[in-house]
Amino acid sequence: MTGARRVTESALGRLGLSGRALVVAVPLVWLLVFFLIPFLVVAKISLSEVTIARPPYLPLLEWDGLRATLNLNFENYAYLWNDPLYGNAYLFSVRVAFVSATLALLIGFPMAYYIARSPEPRRTLLLTAVILPFWTSFLLRVYAWQGFLRSNGVINNTLISLGIIDTPIVMLQTDFAVYIGIVYTYLPFMILPLYANLVKLDDSLLEASADLGGRPVATFFYVTLPLSMPGIIAGFMLVFVPAIGEFVIPELLGGPNTLMIGRVLWNEFFANRDWPVASAVAIAMLVVLVVPIMALRSAQARAEEKR
Amino acid sequence: MSQPQPSLAPKPWLSSEATPFVRIQKVTKKFGDFTAVDDVSLDIYRGELFCLLGGSGCGKSTLLRMLAGFETPTEGRIIIDGQDMAGIAPYDRPTNMMFQSYALFPHMTVEANVAYGLLREGVRKAEARERVAEMLRMVQLTQFARRKPHQLSGGQRQRVALARALVKQPKLLLLDEPLGALDKKLREETQYELIRIQETLGVTFIIVTHDQEEAMTLSTRIGVMNAGEIVQVGEPPEIYEFPKSRFVADFVGSVNIFPGRVVEDEPDFIRLDSPEMGGTIHVGHGVSCTLNQQMWFAIRPEKITVTRDRPDAEHNVVQGLVEEVLYMGNLTAFRIRLDSGKTIRATRANLSRQEHEPISWDERVWLHWGDTSGVVLAQ
Structure with a gap:
């Protein structure tokens, strides 16, 4: 056994690789091939000019046999800046993502807290229940919400048959439906990191607070909440970041006015076939996203440090 | 702390007139089928430094937690200073506890930890600051006031925990294995410190410990526990020289x-x-x-x-x-x-x-x- 390992190690050693480098190399190569290179391709396309061809953009480098000419086209970014459609879509996306993440936090925190405080057999059961929806297709679940929210859907029919309302409430194809869809879909991503954090919360700290005269509300705000900050930030980030670029939910549940950046992106790519502008939208979104992510990350680091 | 030392009959438990400060009456605590505390009755007097001594799982910590209000007795009554504690939440009890793990708030400075109880009580900030400073002086932690608990040594943390429990001047201080995590030298010092504090402040102490030496040096009286029951109560020499059973003789010394x-x-x-x-x-x-x-x-x-x-x-x-x-x-x-x-x-x-x-x-x-x-x- 050890002999075999020594042989492998020496073989790797001859190639100039240690086991450790190999382990690190796998994810690095993955990121390089599936993130960095595609990103550079998109960045390149965002700087080129649109044309009716295949692919539908002009090359950046032109080679006339003697020398190369670099054609950098910043028009696409200028276009994004000048057409209020894009700015509004960004702002709206950020707003939707922020509100959804906040709602998910408000709903998810009590759930995570309850699960974390539950005794063992029940705790596992509840955790499984949180993860269970993932076993059904995401698309199917969002479609199911259409069935709930439609004018003749489950909710309206129930309310009408109970005599609470006369005419159906318009819910589908509104921002409200988008919020519901996003909060519903991303709730597990809020609950899981919060749970992981809250389950570590030392009971004796809560008892100490009570012992020192802290009523339950005070204990929550002075002890539980500050100590769960890393979990709150992690959960918030896991909901907020993907929600900004969300496409499927606003497409299926939102109305024509729900112009989120993911939809704009889709339209540019597939409806307008304007790859350069679409790429510019994507790159700009990344840049817009990096700022809040960095802010949240450093806040998280600070919160971790406090513990 | 310039409170006068309360004048007491030297050994109130010997006089039949003295009113006990803490009365534990026929208290039983069951967890499911397991009886953690079994029909315990105990009277503890004002100004005492009472030790509950026993091995792990003997029910001494459960008894302490019932005094603090973290557990409710299945049967029996607990009366502190004439008041029945049934249905009274921990935050409304005249007790403070020093936890075995210290349970210091990790996100707060030493100062904030000690001030916590005062602020929850509604003491004004300026007054709280003064009392905290005074308390930190007493436990010799003034220069560590702005540190976080994880930046302190075990002995310092233990003193913070003590200061935090004492600053509210509780009528009854409960200490769960207070010296457990300290090395021998520091233990001895802290023992004297505890006795000194107890004498200056006149607070009634109930200490839970498995360490018979600690119980011997600290306490006015010892209650030896075994399997949820109090097997003997007495002054340290009495427990040591006149044990009533083989268990007590063997457990103590x-x-x-x-x-x-x-x-x-x-x-x-x-x-x-x-x-x-x-x-x-x-x-x-x-x-x-x-x-x-x-x-x-x-x-x-x-x-x-x-x-x-x-x-x-x-x-x-x-x-x-x-x-x-x-x-x-x-x-x-x-x-x-x-x-x-x-x-x-x-x-x-x-x-x-x-x-x-x-x-x-x-x-x-x-x-x-x-x-x-x-x-x-x-x-």
Whole structure:
């Protein structure tokens, strides 16, 4: 056994690789091939000019046999800046993502807290229940919400048959439906990191607070909440970041006015076939996203440090 | 803290008029089928430093947690300062607890930890700051006020925990294994510190510990617990010298126990026949027992003298072989195998710095004890 390992190690050693480098190399190569290179391709396309061809953009480098000419086209970014459609879509996306993440936090925190405080057999059961929806297709679940929210859907029919309302409430194809869809879909991503954090919360700290005269509300705000900050930030980030670029939910549940950046992106790519502008939208979104992510990350680091 | 020392009857538990400060009346606590505390009744008086002593799982911590309000008794009542504690939440009780793990808030500075209780009580910030500063001075942590708990040593954390529990000037301070995590030197210092604080502030202390030495040095009285029950309550010397059962004798300090049958039962002496001892044990005082009753004779190692020559005594002399000699600095401990095969422990104070010819391994020696040195136990 050890002999075999020594042989492998020496073989790797001859190639100039240690086991450790190999382990690190796998994810690095993955990121390089599936993130960095595609990103550079998109960045390149965002700087080129649109044309009716295949692919539908002009090359950046032109080679006339003697020398190369670099054609950098910043028009696409200028276009994004000048057409209020894009700015509004960004702002709206950020707003939707922020509100959804906040709602998910408000709903998810009590759930995570309850699960974390539950005794063992029940705790596992509840955790499984949180993860269970993932076993059904995401698309199917969002479609199911259409069935709930439609004018003749489950909710309206129930309310009408109970005599609470006369005419159906318009819910589908509104921002409200988008919020519901996003909060519903991303709730597990809020609950899981919060749970992981809250389950570590030392009971004796809560008892100490009570012992020192802290009523339950005070204990929550002075002890539980500050100590769960890393979990709150992690959960918030896991909901907020993907929600900004969300496409499927606003497409299926939102109305024509729900112009989120993911939809704009889709339209540019597939409806307008304007790859350069679409790429510019994507790159700009990344840049817009990096700022809040960095802010949240450093806040998280600070919160971790406090513990 | 310039509070006058409360004037008390020196030993209120001996007087029949004194009103107990804490009354634990027939308290039972069950967790499912498991009975953690079994029908415990106990009176503790103002200004006492009462130790609940017992091994792990004996129910002492559960009893403490019921006093603090973290657990509700399944049966029985707890009365603190004349007030029935039933249905009173921990944050409304006149008690403060020092947790075994200290339970310091990790996200708060030392100062904020100590101030926490005062601020929850609604004390104004300026006043709280003053009282916290005073408290930190008392536990000598002033220069660490702005540190976080993880930047402190174990001993410092323990002092923060103590300061945090004391700053509210509770009527009753509950301490759960307060010195558990400290090394020996720091323990001793802190023990004196606790006694000093207790005397200056006049707070009533209830301390839970598994360490009999700690209980001995600290307490006014000790309650020994076993399997959820209080088996004996008494002042430290009483617990040590007059244990009521083999459990107490064995748990507090070390002891040699010999089973024996009563062969002579006179008003002023009894004799036990003990094959393990290899003869009869003469006890120089009356014991309530009957002839032929099975009893146990318990004797502490320091009450047995070890000599080379046969001591000039009529009773309680046996011979054995030295199996082990442990030099412990202040005393030397012997393990001696009697002819019956039973080993016996004896210690000897090292009175001189250099002994001429110290007793050593494989020597045959004589053991002797006075006829009132041991205790006869019925259980």
